[in-house]
Amino acid sequence: MRHTFRYLKKHYSFYLGGDQPPVNWLERFRSSFGALIGLMLVFALAQYIGELSGVNEWLMASLGASALLVFVLPGSPMAQPWAVIAGNTLSALVGISCFHLIGHPLLALPMAASVSIFGMFMLRCLHPPAAAVALIVVLGGIGHYRYAFFPVMIDSILLILVGAAYANLTGKRYPNRPRN
Template identity: 30%
Template sequence: MRHYLHRHQPPHRPHVALLAGIGAMLAIGVTGALSFHANVPLLVAPFGASCVLLFSVPGSPLSQPANVIGGHLVATTAALALHMVLPGTWWAAAIAVGLAISLMALLRITHPPAGADPLVVFATDPTWAFLVMPVGIGALVLVAIAVGFHRMTGTVYPLKAP
Protein backbone atom coordinates (compact mmCIF):
# COMPACT_ATOMS: atom_id res chain seq x y z
CA MET A 1 0.00 0.00 0.00
CA ARG A 2 2.88 2.34 0.77
CA HIS A 3 4.00 2.46 -2.87
CA TYR A 4 0.58 3.87 -3.83
CA LEU A 5 1.05 6.78 -1.43
CA HIS A 6 4.72 7.49 -2.07
CA ARG A 7 5.31 10.84 -3.76
CA HIS A 8 7.82 10.39 -6.56
CA GLN A 9 7.81 14.06 -7.49
CA PRO A 10 10.79 15.84 -5.96
CA PRO A 11 9.91 18.57 -3.46
CA HIS A 12 9.59 22.16 -4.63
CA ARG A 13 11.18 24.89 -2.63
CA PRO A 14 8.40 27.17 -1.34
CA HIS A 15 9.43 30.15 -3.48
CA VAL A 16 9.51 27.97 -6.62
CA ALA A 17 6.03 26.63 -5.84
CA LEU A 18 4.79 30.19 -5.28
CA LEU A 19 6.32 31.33 -8.58
CA ALA A 20 4.59 28.44 -10.37
CA GLY A 21 1.23 29.59 -9.03
CA ILE A 22 1.94 33.22 -9.89
CA GLY A 23 3.01 32.27 -13.43
CA ALA A 24 -0.13 30.23 -14.00
CA MET A 25 -2.29 33.00 -12.58
CA LEU A 26 -0.66 35.53 -14.90
CA ALA A 27 -0.95 33.28 -17.95
CA ILE A 28 -4.64 32.54 -17.44
CA GLY A 29 -5.30 36.13 -16.33
CA VAL A 30 -3.63 37.69 -19.37
CA THR A 31 -5.26 35.19 -21.73
CA GLY A 32 -8.64 35.83 -20.11
CA ALA A 33 -8.18 39.60 -20.27
CA LEU A 34 -7.21 39.38 -23.95
CA SER A 35 -10.27 37.24 -24.53
CA PHE A 36 -12.51 39.73 -22.72
CA HIS A 37 -11.15 42.91 -24.30
CA ALA A 38 -10.89 41.51 -27.84
CA ASN A 39 -14.29 39.84 -27.43
CA VAL A 40 -12.90 36.53 -28.70
CA PRO A 41 -12.74 33.22 -26.84
CA LEU A 42 -9.18 32.25 -25.90
CA LEU A 43 -9.70 30.07 -22.84
CA VAL A 44 -10.59 26.41 -22.70
CA ALA A 45 -10.43 24.24 -19.59
CA PRO A 46 -7.41 22.17 -20.72
CA PHE A 47 -5.32 25.36 -20.66
CA GLY A 48 -5.47 25.35 -16.87
CA ALA A 49 -3.80 21.96 -16.89
CA SER A 50 -1.29 23.20 -19.47
CA CYS A 51 -0.31 25.91 -17.00
CA VAL A 52 0.46 23.25 -14.38
CA LEU A 53 3.11 21.87 -16.72
CA LEU A 54 4.30 25.21 -18.10
CA PHE A 55 4.91 26.75 -14.69
CA SER A 56 5.36 23.92 -12.21
CA VAL A 57 7.54 21.61 -14.33
CA PRO A 58 8.90 23.76 -17.19
CA GLY A 59 11.83 21.38 -17.68
CA SER A 60 9.59 18.44 -18.54
CA PRO A 61 9.58 17.32 -22.17
CA LEU A 62 5.78 17.46 -21.96
CA SER A 63 5.96 21.20 -21.16
CA GLN A 64 7.96 22.30 -24.19
CA PRO A 65 6.45 24.65 -26.79
CA ALA A 66 6.20 21.99 -29.52
CA ASN A 67 4.33 19.73 -27.11
CA VAL A 68 1.98 22.40 -25.79
CA ILE A 69 1.07 23.95 -29.13
CA GLY A 70 1.40 20.82 -31.25
CA GLY A 71 -0.38 18.61 -28.74
CA HIS A 72 -3.38 20.92 -28.52
CA LEU A 73 -3.53 21.36 -32.32
CA VAL A 74 -3.22 17.64 -33.10
CA ALA A 75 -5.71 16.55 -30.44
CA THR A 76 -8.25 19.17 -31.50
CA THR A 77 -7.81 18.41 -35.20
CA ALA A 78 -8.37 14.70 -34.58
CA ALA A 79 -11.44 15.43 -32.48
CA LEU A 80 -12.96 17.84 -34.99
CA ALA A 81 -12.42 15.36 -37.83
CA LEU A 82 -13.99 12.49 -35.90
CA HIS A 83 -16.83 14.69 -34.71
CA MET A 84 -17.74 15.29 -38.35
CA VAL A 85 -18.32 11.58 -38.98
CA LEU A 86 -19.26 10.18 -35.58
CA PRO A 87 -22.22 11.02 -33.37
CA GLY A 88 -21.72 13.21 -30.32
CA THR A 89 -21.79 10.25 -27.94
CA TRP A 90 -19.57 9.10 -25.09
CA TRP A 91 -18.05 6.28 -27.13
CA ALA A 92 -17.18 8.61 -30.02
CA ALA A 93 -15.51 10.99 -27.57
CA ALA A 94 -13.57 8.03 -26.15
CA ILE A 95 -12.35 7.12 -29.64
CA ALA A 96 -11.29 10.73 -30.20
CA VAL A 97 -9.31 10.82 -26.95
CA GLY A 98 -7.58 7.55 -27.84
CA LEU A 99 -6.74 8.76 -31.34
CA ALA A 100 -5.45 12.09 -30.03
CA ILE A 101 -3.15 10.33 -27.55
CA SER A 102 -1.85 7.93 -30.21
CA LEU A 103 -1.15 10.75 -32.66
CA MET A 104 0.62 12.87 -30.05
CA ALA A 105 2.76 9.88 -29.08
CA LEU A 106 3.64 9.05 -32.69
CA LEU A 107 4.52 12.67 -33.44
CA ARG A 108 6.47 12.99 -30.15
CA ILE A 109 4.41 15.98 -29.05
CA THR A 110 2.60 14.44 -26.09
CA HIS A 111 0.97 17.06 -23.88
CA PRO A 112 -1.37 15.44 -21.32
CA PRO A 113 -3.78 18.40 -21.00
CA ALA A 114 -4.44 18.17 -24.75
CA GLY A 115 -5.98 14.76 -24.10
CA ALA A 116 -8.99 16.69 -22.78
CA ASP A 117 -9.45 18.69 -25.98
CA PRO A 118 -11.55 15.98 -27.68
CA LEU A 119 -13.91 16.00 -24.69
CA VAL A 120 -14.33 19.76 -25.11
CA VAL A 121 -14.99 19.31 -28.83
CA PHE A 122 -17.62 16.61 -28.29
CA ALA A 123 -19.25 18.55 -25.45
CA THR A 124 -19.47 21.90 -27.24
CA ASP A 125 -19.88 20.98 -30.95
CA PRO A 126 -17.61 23.76 -32.29
CA THR A 127 -16.74 24.57 -35.91
CA TRP A 128 -13.28 24.19 -37.44
CA ALA A 129 -12.61 27.80 -36.39
CA PHE A 130 -12.21 26.41 -32.85
CA LEU A 131 -8.86 24.98 -33.97
CA VAL A 132 -7.52 28.49 -34.56
CA MET A 133 -9.39 30.32 -31.83
CA PRO A 134 -9.24 29.50 -28.96
CA VAL A 135 -6.96 26.46 -29.32
CA GLY A 136 -4.11 27.58 -31.58
CA ILE A 137 -3.89 31.21 -30.57
CA GLY A 138 -4.60 30.44 -26.91
CA ALA A 139 -1.80 27.83 -26.79
CA LEU A 140 0.60 30.30 -28.46
CA VAL A 141 -0.28 32.99 -25.92
CA LEU A 142 0.29 30.61 -22.99
CA VAL A 143 3.70 29.57 -24.34
CA ALA A 144 4.70 33.19 -25.03
CA ILE A 145 3.77 34.17 -21.48
CA ALA A 146 5.66 31.16 -20.10
CA VAL A 147 8.79 32.08 -22.09
CA GLY A 148 8.69 35.67 -20.83
CA PHE A 149 7.89 34.70 -17.26
CA HIS A 150 10.66 32.13 -17.03
CA ARG A 151 13.19 34.55 -18.51
CA MET A 152 12.26 37.10 -15.85
CA THR A 153 12.51 34.53 -13.04
CA GLY A 154 15.73 32.91 -14.27
CA THR A 155 14.28 29.51 -15.18
CA VAL A 156 15.48 27.79 -18.34
CA TYR A 157 12.49 27.51 -20.68
CA PRO A 158 12.23 26.19 -23.26
CA LEU A 159 14.83 23.48 -23.04
CA LYS A 160 17.72 23.85 -25.49
CA ALA A 161 17.83 21.46 -28.44
CA PRO A 162 20.59 18.84 -28.15
Protein backbone atom coordinates in the same frame (compact mmCIF):
# COMPACT_ATOMS: atom_id res chain seq x y z
CA MET B 1 6.59 -11.05 10.52
CA ARG B 2 5.70 -7.88 12.35
CA HIS B 3 6.15 -4.65 10.37
CA THR B 4 7.03 -1.49 12.15
CA PHE B 5 5.14 1.73 11.64
CA ARG B 6 8.20 3.27 9.94
CA TYR B 7 8.36 0.41 7.44
CA LEU B 8 4.65 0.61 6.66
CA LYS B 9 4.79 4.38 6.28
CA LYS B 10 7.74 4.17 3.89
CA HIS B 11 6.22 1.29 1.93
CA TYR B 12 2.74 2.80 1.50
CA SER B 13 3.54 6.52 1.32
CA PHE B 14 4.10 6.04 -2.41
CA TYR B 15 0.34 5.71 -2.85
CA LEU B 16 -0.27 9.00 -1.05
CA GLY B 17 2.17 11.15 -3.00
CA GLY B 18 5.34 9.89 -1.36
CA ASP B 19 7.06 9.70 -4.72
CA GLN B 20 6.74 13.45 -5.31
CA PRO B 21 10.08 15.26 -5.15
CA PRO B 22 10.47 17.84 -2.40
CA VAL B 23 9.92 21.40 -3.64
CA ASN B 24 10.94 24.42 -1.61
CA TRP B 25 8.38 27.08 -0.74
CA LEU B 26 9.94 29.75 -2.93
CA GLU B 27 9.61 27.51 -5.99
CA ARG B 28 6.04 26.61 -5.07
CA PHE B 29 5.17 30.30 -4.84
CA ARG B 30 7.08 31.18 -8.05
CA SER B 31 5.27 28.46 -10.01
CA SER B 32 1.81 29.17 -8.60
CA PHE B 33 2.16 32.93 -9.02
CA GLY B 34 3.41 32.39 -12.58
CA ALA B 35 0.37 30.30 -13.42
CA LEU B 36 -1.89 32.99 -11.94
CA ILE B 37 -0.27 35.84 -13.88
CA GLY B 38 0.11 33.75 -17.02
CA LEU B 39 -3.50 32.60 -17.12
CA MET B 40 -4.79 36.09 -16.32
CA LEU B 41 -2.80 37.53 -19.23
CA VAL B 42 -3.76 34.76 -21.63
CA PHE B 43 -7.46 35.00 -20.72
CA ALA B 44 -7.47 38.79 -21.03
CA LEU B 45 -5.67 38.74 -24.39
CA ALA B 46 -7.82 35.90 -25.72
CA GLN B 47 -11.01 37.64 -24.66
CA TYR B 48 -9.83 40.86 -26.32
CA ILE B 49 -8.95 39.01 -29.55
CA GLY B 50 -12.33 37.27 -29.41
CA GLU B 51 -14.15 40.60 -29.05
CA LEU B 52 -12.17 42.10 -31.93
CA SER B 53 -12.99 39.18 -34.20
CA GLY B 54 -16.57 38.75 -33.01
CA VAL B 55 -15.95 35.23 -31.71
CA ASN B 56 -17.63 34.21 -28.46
CA GLU B 57 -15.34 31.25 -27.75
CA TRP B 58 -12.05 32.59 -26.44
CA LEU B 59 -11.19 30.03 -23.79
CA MET B 60 -10.22 26.38 -23.76
CA ALA B 61 -10.91 24.60 -20.51
CA SER B 62 -7.74 22.50 -20.35
CA LEU B 63 -5.49 25.56 -20.38
CA GLY B 64 -5.09 25.26 -16.61
CA ALA B 65 -3.48 21.84 -17.01
CA SER B 66 -1.21 23.18 -19.75
CA ALA B 67 -0.25 26.06 -17.44
CA LEU B 68 0.76 23.56 -14.75
CA LEU B 69 3.22 21.98 -17.14
CA VAL B 70 4.56 25.28 -18.50
CA PHE B 71 4.94 27.07 -15.15
CA VAL B 72 5.62 24.20 -12.73
CA LEU B 73 7.50 21.72 -14.94
CA PRO B 74 9.10 23.91 -17.64
CA GLY B 75 11.83 21.33 -18.23
CA SER B 76 9.37 18.58 -19.15
CA PRO B 77 9.33 17.54 -22.81
CA MET B 78 5.52 17.71 -22.56
CA ALA B 79 5.70 21.40 -21.63
CA GLN B 80 7.77 22.51 -24.62
CA PRO B 81 6.24 24.85 -27.23
CA TRP B 82 5.82 22.24 -29.94
CA ALA B 83 4.11 19.83 -27.56
CA VAL B 84 1.72 22.44 -26.17
CA ILE B 85 0.79 24.16 -29.43
CA ALA B 86 0.75 21.18 -31.79
CA GLY B 87 -0.69 18.76 -29.23
CA ASN B 88 -3.61 21.03 -28.33
CA THR B 89 -4.34 22.06 -31.93
CA LEU B 90 -4.14 18.51 -33.30
CA SER B 91 -6.40 17.21 -30.53
CA ALA B 92 -8.99 19.90 -31.21
CA LEU B 93 -8.97 19.01 -34.92
CA VAL B 94 -9.34 15.30 -34.10
CA GLY B 95 -12.13 15.98 -31.61
CA ILE B 96 -14.06 18.10 -34.11
CA SER B 97 -13.63 15.42 -36.78
CA CYS B 98 -14.86 12.71 -34.41
CA PHE B 99 -17.83 14.87 -33.48
CA HIS B 100 -18.77 15.09 -37.17
CA LEU B 101 -17.97 11.53 -38.21
CA ILE B 102 -19.20 9.52 -35.23
CA GLY B 103 -22.76 10.12 -34.17
CA HIS B 104 -22.79 8.63 -30.71
CA PRO B 105 -20.78 10.36 -27.93
CA LEU B 106 -19.95 7.06 -26.22
CA LEU B 107 -18.00 6.14 -29.35
CA ALA B 108 -16.82 9.63 -30.33
CA LEU B 109 -15.27 10.41 -26.91
CA PRO B 110 -12.83 7.48 -26.63
CA MET B 111 -12.10 7.64 -30.36
CA ALA B 112 -11.24 11.36 -30.13
CA ALA B 113 -8.92 10.82 -27.17
CA SER B 114 -7.19 7.74 -28.60
CA VAL B 115 -6.73 9.15 -32.11
CA SER B 116 -5.38 12.41 -30.69
CA ILE B 117 -2.91 10.46 -28.53
CA PHE B 118 -1.82 8.44 -31.57
CA GLY B 119 -1.46 11.65 -33.59
CA MET B 120 0.62 13.26 -30.85
CA PHE B 121 2.89 10.21 -30.87
CA MET B 122 3.27 10.51 -34.64
CA LEU B 123 4.02 14.25 -34.54
CA ARG B 124 6.20 13.94 -31.42
CA CYS B 125 4.09 16.45 -29.51
CA LEU B 126 2.81 14.52 -26.49
CA HIS B 127 0.97 16.91 -24.18
CA PRO B 128 -1.39 15.22 -21.67
CA PRO B 129 -3.88 18.12 -21.39
CA ALA B 130 -4.36 17.91 -25.16
CA ALA B 131 -6.17 14.57 -24.82
CA ALA B 132 -8.68 16.47 -22.69
CA VAL B 133 -9.07 19.02 -25.48
CA ALA B 134 -10.34 16.26 -27.78
CA LEU B 135 -12.89 15.21 -25.14
CA ILE B 136 -13.96 18.79 -24.40
CA VAL B 137 -14.65 19.40 -28.08
CA VAL B 138 -16.86 16.33 -28.38
CA LEU B 139 -18.63 16.96 -25.07
CA GLY B 140 -19.20 20.59 -25.99
CA GLY B 141 -20.61 19.70 -29.38
CA ILE B 142 -18.11 21.98 -31.10
CA GLY B 143 -18.45 21.37 -34.79
CA HIS B 144 -16.55 24.20 -36.47
CA TYR B 145 -12.88 23.78 -37.25
CA ARG B 146 -12.17 27.43 -36.49
CA TYR B 147 -12.21 26.47 -32.80
CA ALA B 148 -8.95 24.55 -33.27
CA PHE B 149 -7.20 27.73 -34.33
CA PHE B 150 -8.99 30.21 -32.09
CA PRO B 151 -9.12 29.75 -29.19
CA VAL B 152 -7.08 26.52 -28.96
CA MET B 153 -3.97 27.34 -31.01
CA ILE B 154 -3.93 31.07 -30.17
CA ASP B 155 -4.40 30.41 -26.43
CA SER B 156 -1.60 27.84 -26.57
CA ILE B 157 0.75 30.28 -28.30
CA LEU B 158 -0.10 33.02 -25.80
CA LEU B 159 0.53 30.63 -22.90
CA ILE B 160 3.94 29.69 -24.31
CA LEU B 161 4.92 33.33 -24.82
CA VAL B 162 3.84 34.36 -21.31
CA GLY B 163 5.43 31.24 -19.82
CA ALA B 164 8.73 31.92 -21.58
CA ALA B 165 8.76 35.55 -20.47
CA TYR B 166 7.94 34.64 -16.86
CA ALA B 167 10.47 31.81 -16.70
CA ASN B 168 13.24 33.96 -18.07
CA LEU B 169 12.35 36.83 -15.70
CA THR B 170 12.51 34.47 -12.72
CA GLY B 171 15.74 32.73 -13.74
CA LYS B 172 14.32 29.51 -15.18
CA ARG B 173 15.15 28.07 -18.57
CA TYR B 174 12.15 27.83 -20.84
CA PRO B 175 11.80 26.60 -23.46
CA ASN B 176 14.45 23.93 -23.28
CA ARG B 177 17.27 24.47 -25.68
CA PRO B 178 19.36 21.61 -27.03
CA ARG B 179 22.71 21.36 -25.26
CA ASN B 180 25.81 21.21 -27.41
